[in-house]
Amino acid sequence: MLARLVVLPLALLMAGPALAQTTASPIPLTPAGAPSEVYRSVVRIEAAAQIPDYQTPWNSGRFGGGIGTGFVIGKNQFLTNAHVVSNARRLLITIHGSPRKYPAQVKYIAHDCDLALLEVGDFSDFEKFPVFSFGDVPQLESQVRVIGYPIGGERLSVTRGVVSRIDFSSYSHSRADQHLIVQIDAAINPGNSGGPVVQDGKVVGVAFQGLRQADNTGYIIPTPVIRRFLKDISDGHYDYYVDLGASTFPLYNPAMRQALKLKDDGNGVLVTDVTPTGSCDGVLKPGDVLVSIDGHEVDSAGQILLDGEKVDLNEVVERKFAGDKVALRWLSQGTWNDKDVELKPLPPARMYAIQYEKKPRYTVFAGLVFQPLDTNLFATSKLDDVNVRRLYSDYVPKGIFTEREDIVLLTRVESDPVNSQLGGFTGKAVDKINGTVVKSLKHAHELLNPATPPEFFVIELFGSPRPIVLPGNAIAAANKRVSETYAIDHLSNLEE
């Protein structure tokens, strides 16, 4: 079916902390004529990160980190990947051939396109370095150089490769986003992440991910995506991508075209679903046929010709910003329609993306741990309950988010005399608390902590044979016991 989640064996190219140290050897002289000057502007980024623990959300989480690459693109502007600096607690930048470490911080970060902009406290040492400028999407078969600090040594590394594919594909950092991507056959490795990919002295991409199952496939973020990021942050904050909020199905089938009374010209794509509250909500309807977007003819595979390349129709939307308009032309039950649709982001869609820089939300009630369902939780817990999986996959397409901002799950039961018989209820989603439909974690927390406790708290779970029942007068003591026994200093965290 029209799957929303695409799981690809993509590997991010940040080097882990456990790298073998290599002994320093004398630096060979750079051959005459090599563009060594530009190397100075490619910096090594050392990141120390604190990764939140969604299984025990009150704990500090794990401390880790790794090595990535960044490069100077302007005054006190270092571009790198978001995944290099995600959840970072300390960032240090080193210049090629220098022992000095410059503390840095994240100025802007865009997890949906895996880009981040860093700045250092004092830029004066970098002032005289060349600044990288951006080129266009490199041509197929053309040669590029990847510069960075990959595993296998401490020093700068340069590899060469050929552009092998230009595609619209998954960005694995968030697990939920697809953008333009360029595949090259250079050996790029963990540590290359965030490094510039150069052609004719200009940056044509940022190295960011590889493929676990294949050799010599590296992926780079091309300049349209980078330019979009830089333009988005020019107003001082990052606003995320906008979303058309419509899914489509190809119209190759002659019977399908005949039924929709379309000419056999290979154009038009079928609208199959329109996301509630999305940009096209109330404009497009399932069953409509989309034929052009911003004047570009949409073919029956949902592709358009943009800058001489066949790309997904969403590429038009990709390059726009919140508030921008896109001109749609579509056929609806025999009638032609034209409209400029205002684009907006779709915040609920972040349900399907891994979140960073967030503190896990939870509330603990008499040892029962409630957490909102999201992809971070999915990634750490084994959630196999059919009802929970259904709520997750239907959350955006069926507009469940309009009724329930959060899907609240009972994720754990910390043993306590009051809950000793409730172990079998974990992993299920909460429907109601004392008869009230639970709309969010905050709402659940409020329902569980009223001014005067009821005789019984009755918690109904989806797909559970009976409700969970806890006596109101036993909660306060249980909370105290649980807090002390399990070292949970704060029984709830309702803010990210």
Add this chain to the structure above:
Amino acid sequence: MRPHLLLPLLLLSACDRPQAAVAIPAAVPEAPTPGPVPVSNPEEILSSVVRINTTQQSWDQAEPWQKNSPGKRRSLGAIVGNGLVLTTAEMAADATYIELESADGKRLAPAKTVAVDYEANLALLGLTEESNAKFFEGTKPLEIAAPPKPGEMLDILQVEENGTPLITSGGIQSVDVVSNFLPGQFFLTYEVKASMQSAASSFSLPVLREGKLAGLLTSYDSKDQLSDVTATEIVARFVKEGADGDYAGFPSLGISISRTEDPNFRLFLKLPENGGGLYVSNVRVGGAAEKAGLKKGDVILSIDGHEIDRLGYFEDSHYGRLYWSHLVRGAKASGDKVDLVVQRDGQPQEISAVLDRRDEVSQLVPAYAFGKAPSFLVKGGLIFQELTKPVLESFGNEWQSRAPLNLLDVYENPQKYESRGRRIVFLSNVIPTPATVGYEPLQSMIVTKVNGQAIKDMKTLIEAFKTPAADGLHSIEFDEEKFHVYLDESVSDTVDKQLLQRGLPKLSRAED
């Protein structure tokens, strides 16, 4: 096994049924079991048993027009009546050929299934042709033993390849109500401790007590040296009801239950601190309990005068503590009445239910379909199937997480879908053909309408495809997908003819 409402009759709350663990601590037989010994009266014993050879072949759920590779099994059956042989239902499941073989190997005769109960794992076999009646000449049917008590010894009978009978004696270590073939189907079972050897037959064996039939061994765990033996009462009832060829089956009440051992839950239900009670968590529509007026939220306090404790057990005068379901499936037949005392809104009430048998075929998603060919339709390359548990199980051992989510949802929450029809029909896959260009990514989509007609099962689907629209196009609508898929009648006709030429034996099958 995870609990879900589809498993018939009885299901525990959030916890699994405690297999044998809560069983009766019977007086464990004192002497360690010595293992198999030759029999003193081989002639007599061999005149009451026959070997059974079956060839079994199930249908391929992914390509429903064809069958999987066949397999063969052997077992030892007990002669229980005039030309009737008792064995496990496992032996009869998907059997394409059953052959009876005398213990000495001298006589052979083809056999057929006279009665089978897949839930109780019992089958009664008889001769296919009466002309073979001499097969049973000189045989002596086994009488049914009096039910043994926990702690008593039983004799497990095996026959070696050379025809020598072997008896392994073992004590009944515990008596419990467990499932031994299909998950969730619980029947009275003896756990017998005995060290057996692998003899010629598989572990589907007669179990004797003082020369009479006391049960049927259905499985043997060589590690723990424990066998599951279907209890005498169950065997006796099955033989009695099955012998006339019109087998009614074991009845059910049609409820799912939760235990009430959680003190907070008891307080909430206003149940006394030291009492028992079973919480009714679901009542199956059309079942005996619903007809009798039992409601979700009722608490069953007693069944036929037996008090039910908070874990679901009652005190059986013969066996000791047994799981409550035995009072329905085992102690009763279809049409029998069962008297319940339930607590509703804090007040005790008496409810009488007339038990009936729930036929698996009547279920929206049948849990098993032995011997039944799957219904399907291939239309222009689109493959439609009816949803059954075997279809879901064809997604592999991890089917509960691997099978498509929308189909699992039907299986787990059938009440949401029951009003739609007799079966759930879905587009399972697409064979790439000229008619299905562009449809290749479609799979596992539940069909709601074809050419405007509601789809209630395979028959209605086949019927609906007979009337395309005036322009020669079929329109197909799906659950949860807001677009129609179209199929050109003339193109799909041509494709269908080619598919038949290329080896599909048939394009549709609609079974009841």
